Amino acid sequence: MPLPGNITIIGEEQGQIEGSCETDGREGTIQVLKFDHCVEIPTSNDGITAGRRVHRPFTISKETDKSTPMLFQALCTGExxxxxxxxxxxxxGTGEQELYYTIKLYNALISKVRPWVPDILDQSKSAYRHMEDVSFTYEKIIWTWEPDGIEFEDAWGEMA
Structure with missing residues (x-):
């Protein structure tokens, strides 16, 4: 089973949007329980590329926590x-947690915050708490494989 991710958000107005994570070394970050992101190149019906790459919103799912009002503020004010x-x-290999992958977004905006609660009558969802999905759009993204320092960056406005 994968471990949760941790996200740090730095706003131009609010500074660091602090989360409720209390894990040693990750205090104040926001714990990410689910993640979804896609970069794709549109194709025609015959499989030929039909345009430039498209960066879809970067979406996380997290528990409602002390960062929630600040995330709504960033969304509503366009921070x-x-x-x-x-x-x-x-x-x-030694049984310890290690940082192995990092994704950085630059000049991002929150494009959506969607609070949700799972069906409380469904016992398979009993471990869930009050949740929210937060979507970001961004100017630039960097993907880094930490063990070897391998990275790639892309800015959606630049030609590949």
């Missing part, structure tokens, strides 16, 4: 987020 940094951890 520019200078950095959004998501760190992913895994268990290494």
């Amino acid at each position: 520019l987020l200078s950095e959004v940094i998501m760190d992913w951890y895994r268990i290494d």
